[in-house]
Amino acid sequence: MLDRRSFLGAAGALALAGCGPREERSDVVVIGAGLAGLNAARLLEATGARVIVLEAGPRIGGRVDTRKDAPGSPELGAADIGALYARVLDTAASLQIELAAWPQLPSAYSYHYAGRTFTAAEWPTLDINPFANELRNVAPSALGQRFAPQPNPLPDAGAWLQEEFAALDIPYGKYLAEAGAPAAALPLIGVGQQLATLDAESALWRLRNSKIGALGMAAAMQARQPARRYVPGGLARLPEAMAGSLQEGVVRLNQRVVAIGQDARGVTVRTASGTTVRAAFAVCTIPLPVLRQVAFDPPLPALVGEAVATIPYGAATSVVLHVEQPYWEADGLPPNLWTDSPLQRGFLNPSPVGEGHHLWIFSTGAADLAARGWTDAETGEYVLQELKRIRPSTAGRVSVAAIRSFTRDPLVLGTYAHRAPGQIRRFGNILSQPVGRLLFAGEHTADLASGMEAAMESGERAALAIATQRS
Ligand SMILES: Cc1cc2nc3c(=O)[nH]c(=O)nc-3n(C[C@H](O)[C@H](O)[C@H](O)COP(=O)(O)OP(=O)(O)OC[C@H]3O[C@@H](n4cnc5c(N)ncnc54)[C@H](O)[C@@H]3O)c2cc1C
Known part of the structure; x- marks a missing residue:
């Protein structure tokens, strides 16, 4: 995290770059246009607040990422909507986004471990099974x-x-x-864990x-409701509709926040492009590994700063393959994969636009392909070759649709927040507490939910805290 000197340096560099200080004013500045930021912005607008949303990337949605230009429009990030996602379900309904039950697909794995391919039924009989008695089963x-x-x-x-x-x-x-x-x-x-070790x-x-x-x-x-739902047409429809329901011009893309300052009367947020937004409150949803690059003036309270600096994020690369022909029919094995290869796990998912299936390879933790330093094209080629080795029936039957390394993505630098041992005792959920006029939100700050619903919960909490103080 940057200290006061770096904060001033970042601000000064902007002036030197000749970007010219452009200051805008608003009641609330929301940083990040993922589900947390968009939910906060919608709720704040509903209370009559003027809101500006600053998003670093060229699109909205954050870790909701439907690739509409790839075969079958694969989901690279979130896909599943759980039964207890009250805020996601309610927001989708209010924006006329219909959801569908996740189709019944085989959930069993085909295993490839220690050089052998097998099913769960074969595992008890194998000589590579290291266990005795009932554990063998x-x-x-x-x-x-x-x-x-x-x-x-x-x-x-x-x-x-x-x-x-x-x-x-x-x-x-x-x-x-x-x-x-x-x-x-x-x-x-x-196998399949996102942190480097258990x-x-x-x-x-x-x-x-x-x-x-x-x-x-x-x-x-x-x-008697579906345990999992998805958005036909792609999950990105949800954040797009949320952003579309805001006042025109509220969401500003390509505005990377580099510094956040505050005094007794308000917050000042600076972006890399030279814009300054002055507001009474800020809601910051930047994922923690990226937040470590942001300058704070005054510095964050010590324990908050320590939480921001140390809460770990998972490592993962999503490689989504379009299934051209059902490879599982060619070898008679379950379509999903579980392996000690760097591929780790693969899941058969429906195409959200009804164009067949995707095989989502989710390479995670110490095995994460991101560590190889390859280009996406090299990663895709490796995955196809490795699949051919451990699952020969995939050869010629799947093709690379899209790739996203969350570990390397500069706007996340990981999948989502975990907690290291001792961090719950040390931090509690400190990031859900206001720091003066700054409120943190984002899935990493939620009390009760996980995944997309955590993001929505956190945006709601931040919006309510601000609405209470403004009234
Ligand atoms: C591979 C994967 C699969 C997942 N699957 C599921 C699933 O099936 N179901 C589920 O419920 N959840 C799932 N999740 C989790 C879910 O995607 C997240 O919990 C949720 O989308 C996070 O929303 P958020 O608003 O907190 O963060 P984000 O969506 O990350 O939004 C933060 C925003 O801040 C922006 N930003 C970053 N830095 C800056 C900056 N300096 N200035 C301005 N803006 C900045 C980012 O570009 C981004 O748009 C998955 C996540 C991953 C990675």
């Missing part, structure tokens, strides 16, 4: 769940912040070992997210 992808306590010790989605569960804020690998997981199980449980993540954070997931499944069953 547990499929590699189910081992993490096998050592998760039943029932989840957290009674509800907010319990992760209660003192009585702080003892669970320990390394996830250690937690699994204490729950009886043998050492041989840990590398298998590590111990890099807090067990309490894992329990929080699995509780939220389980509550969603239970709610869907009880209400």
Whole structure:
């Protein structure tokens, strides 16, 4: 994070660049046009506030990223809408965006591990299966769940912040070992994880997210509603409609915020292009790895600054392949992939525009292909070759539709926020608290939800806090 001197330097560099200080005024400046920022902006406008939204990139949506120009319009980021996503569901309904139930697709994996290809049914019979007794029967992808306590010790989605569960804020690998997981199980449980090691993540954070997931499944069953929905035509329709519902000219693209200052009367936000926005309040939804590059004057309070600097984000590259022919019919194996290859996992997804299927390769954690430093074209070629090796039936039956490395994307620098062991005890959810006239929002600040609903929750919280102070 930048200190006061760097802040002044960033501002000065703009003046030197001859960009000319252009100052605009507004009641609230919202930084970032993902779901969190757009939800905050919509709610604030509804209270009569004048809002300016500054977005660094050339498009809105952030980690909602439908590639309409690629075959079948693949989703590169978020795709699934959960049953308990009340704000997402309500916003979509109010903007006349109809949702569809996620189609029933096979959920089983075809495994490729230690050089062998097999199904869950074959795993107990294999000589590479390192386990004895009943553990031999547990499929590699189910081992993490096998050592998760039943029932989840957290009674509800907010319990992760209660003192009585702080003892669970320990390394996830250690937690699994204490729950009886043998050492041989840990590398298998590590497949598909987003942090570099199991111990890099807090067990309490894992329990929080699995509780939220389980509550969603239970709610869907009880209400006889789909557990997962998607947006026909592409999820990007949602943030586009949200932005379209704002006053004209509110959303400014290609405006990267580089500095945020505040005094007793307001906030001043500066962009790399030389614009300054002065407002009574700011809502900042910049993902933390990017926020580390922003200058604050005055500096953030020490503990807030430490949270911004250290909360870890997952590493991942999405490579979405368009399925030209059903490769699973050619080899009779389940379409999804689970592997110790750098590809890690692959999921068969519907095309949101009804043009067949996509195979979403999600290369994560220590295996993340982003670490190779390849171009997208090189990454795509590698994925096709590697798939041909571990799943020969894909050869000639899939083609690269689109690629996005979240790890390397300069507007996120990761997937989404996790928590390292000890960080819940140390920080609580400090980023949901106002810092003077600055409110942080974004999925990384949510109390009760995860994914897109977390972003919506956080935007709502920030908007309500500002509306309360303005009234
Ligand atoms: C691969 C992947 C799959 C996912 N799948 C799902 C899923 O199926 N279901 C689900 O619910 N969730 C999913 N998520 C999570 C979901 O996408 C996010 O929780 C949500 O979209 C985050 O919204 P946000 O507004 O907090 O952040 P973002 O969408 O990241 O918005 C932040 C915005 O800030 C902008 N910005 C960054 N820096 C600056 C700056 N300096 N100045 C101005 N603007 C800046 C960015 O460009 C961006 O537009 C997935 C995420 C990933 C990465």
